[in-house]
Amino acid sequence: DIQMTQSPSTLSASVGDRVTITCRASQSIGRWLAWYQQKPGKAPKLLIYDASSLESGVRSRFSGSGSGTEFTLTISSLQPDDFATYYCQQHNSYSYTFGQGTKLEIK
Amino acid sequence: QVQLVQSGAEVKKPGSSVKVSCKASGGTFSSYEFNWVRQAPGQGLEWMGGIIPIFGTPNYAQKFQGRVTITAYTSTSTAYMEMRSLRSEDTAVYYCARERNCSTTYCPLGYWGQGTLVTVSS
Numbered sequence: 018d019i020q021m022t023q024s025p026s027t028l029s030a031s032v033g034d035r036v037t038i039t040c041r042a043s044q045s046i047g048r049w050l051a052w053y054q055q056k057p058g059k060a061p062k063l064l065i066y067d068a069s070s071l072e073s074g075v076r077s078r079f080s081g082s083g084s085g086t087e088f089t090l091t092i093s094s095l096q097p098d099d100f101a102t103y104y105c106q107q108h109n110s111y112s113y114t115f116g117q118g119t120k121l122e123i124k
Numbered sequence: 125q126v127q128l129v130q131s132g133a134e135v136k137k138p139g140s141s142v143k144v145s146c147k148a149s150g151g152t153f154s155s156y157e158f159n160w161v162r163q164a165p166g167q168g169l170e171w172m173g174g175i176i177p178i179f180g181t182p183n184y185a186q187k188f189q190g191r192v193t194i195t196a197y198t199s200t201s202t203a204y205m206e207m208r209s210l211r212s213e214d215t216a217v218y219y220c221a222r223e224r225n226c227s228t229t230y231c232p233l234g235y236w237g238q239g240t241l242v243t244v245s246s
Contacts, residue, residue, distance in 0.1 A: 018186070051232035053169075060219055060236035061161075061169065066226065072234065104169055108230045112185040113159070113171040 019043050019107050023116035029124040030095055038090045038119045040105035045085045049109035052081055052090045055118075056101045065090065066108070095121075126151040128220055128237035135243045136210050143206040144240045146220030154178040157223045158196055158203040159233060162216040174223075175203065210244045217241050 020043035030036050040050065048068040053061035063072045065081035068088055078093040092099055100123050105116040131145040146158065159174035173184035177196035184192060188207075196203040203220055217239040224234025 049228060049230065053233075055169075060221075060239055061233070062236075063224065063232055063234050066224070066232040066234075067228075072224075106169070106171075106232065108226075108228070108232045110230060111183050113174075113230070115169040115171065118168045 018112050019046060019109065019114050021105055021107055021114050021116040023103075023105055023119050025119060026117065027120045027122060029122045031124045032095050032097060034095045036092050036095060036121065038103055038105075038121075040083075040088045040090070040116050042086045042088075042107055046107045046109035048084045049107060050081070050083065050088045051106045051108055052079075053104045053106065054099075054101045055104065061104065064103075126222060126235040128222060128235055130218075130220060130237040130240045133241040133243070135245065138211055138244055138246055140210050141206060141208045142210060142242050143204055144218050144220075144242070146203045146205075146237050148201045148203070148222065151222075153196075153201040154198045157231065158194075159221045159223070160192075160194060160205040161219045161221055161233070163219070163239075164213070164216040167216075172205065172218075177203070207242075210242075212244050215242065215244045 022041045050068045052065040055061040069081045080091050103119045127149045129147045154177040157174045157176045160172040175182040175194045182194040193206045219239045220237040221233035222235040223231035
């Protein structure tokens with residue numbers, strides 16, 4: 018299986034900050050990477066797919082980039098609603114695999 | 125608007141089985157993949173397997189092969205995940221998730237159910 022590794026595991030930031038989360042794949046997955054946001058007690062929500070395509074209804078302050086084995090999720094100006102856990106997921110092949118998650122906390 | 129509604133919470137004894145349902149409404153049921161993802165308390169997301177109803181043949185993560193059965197019925201627009209030989213480590217929230225439209229064979233999970241908590245305890 019393809020292993021997905023996110024960094025950092027926890028990120029402390031303030032409202033208005035620009036933050037970046039990194040996801041690395043153990044082998045090339047092209048551009049077939051998705052990012053999800055999850056809040057406590059809720060199902061994950063798709064933010065980005067195909068590495069850089071913004072899901073409908075998602076705020077434009079979220080952006081994704083990368084290809085091959087290294088990918089990033091950037092939030093350009095953090096808003097209070099953005100404090101959550103973020104997961105990357107490869108959708109290149111079965112078995113789909115997720116990163117371990119990055120918890121974004123208020124500083 | 126696609127909606128996925130899952131069955132309610134379950135409490136099971138070790139060694140028993142559980143079957144969780146996921147009823148879809150809105151959109152086309154038969155030609156999209158329905159996946160199952162679980163999340164143990166305080167842990168990350170784990171893909172278990174998926175099925176495209178029109179084809180009927182599920183794909184499983186190796187970890188769950190032989191212990192999990194995923195099915196889907198177009199007549200009721202409902203997908204199911206059954207897990208056997210439950211153990212305490214299977215205590216988790218189980219989500220069904222439908223793929224979104226995409227340009228490749230394997231699509232991201234664009235629609236999620238509300239989750240079903242399965243507790244395995246003696």
